Amino acid sequence: MSSPVPPLPTAELHVHIEGTLEPELAFSLAARNGTRLRYAHLDALRRAYSFTDLQSFLDLYYELTAVLQRPEDFADLAEAYFTRAAAQGVRHAEVFVDPQAHTGRGVPLEVVMEGLGEAFRRAEARHGLSARLIACFLRDRDPAEAEDLLPRLLPYRDLVIGVGLDSAEVGFPPELFERVFARAADEGLHRVAHAGEEGPPAYVWSALDRLGVERVDHGNRSLEDPSLVARLREEQVPLTVCPLSNLALRSIDRLDAHPLRRMLDAGLAATVNSDDPAYFGGYLHDNVAAVTRALGLTDGHRRRLAENSFRASFLPEADKERHLAALAAARS
């Protein structure tokens, strides 16, 4: 996607590493590992990247994890994401990983962490981008699995700075995960959760009040509840909004109906992110450029989005200030 506006330095706070698997890389990893895919050729797989809702996407997303087998597969995946993200202005990334999507098919957590760790540790030198992981629990699986996983993440504290909650939302409210989030808080981990993507405003309330989340991932349906909007504004709870994802998964029909501008106008701490960029048609700046066109965003809006991203990050204060100064010096 070509972009008429140059990218600003930005933090990406909502991107799933498994969702950065481009069809070409899926095919080459399948060949390298001898993994059978049910797509005869690349174009057939490309055509499958078309969805009707969250579940239709998740089915393909989990299916294709089959090509990720060895540490180098995870390292190559992350390396490809960093290359694209850096070209789109990303200077810091807090990246989701779904450990259960790998351990559940027999790939040990150690393999995932070894591969990702290698790419994440060299990202600053290679791409001028700092990167950390947020391990997400799959909300459509037994919360006991999440409770077993949490202590196994603790040896990777240099890399894993927090926990999140993702996968199929409706029917799996945040409060099911209250105990594991409380334990994560006791361990000093950051906490975020997907809420209000397809689920109702009640799930956003629950993520805030029962899980103690510091950011809400998506949060779009919060706008249906004025008292929730007031809470999010007063506390400046960051929302990690993903416009091309919302369009691809049909929570909106057209990008000009996207709530991002209404969120900004309501004084909410919204940020723009790519979610699963290989599947939804664009990386971070592709999202910014698309909403700029569709919603008529100004330079001022774009600067606010970039500022919000650094403020909403889990970086130390001194690093936030350094990034905000670089942003202030960047041309629009």
Ligand code: HPA
């Ligand atoms: N929503 C919920 N779970 C996910 C998503 C998403 O957009 N992407 C990957 N897992």
Ligand code: ZN
């Ligand atoms: Zn997501």
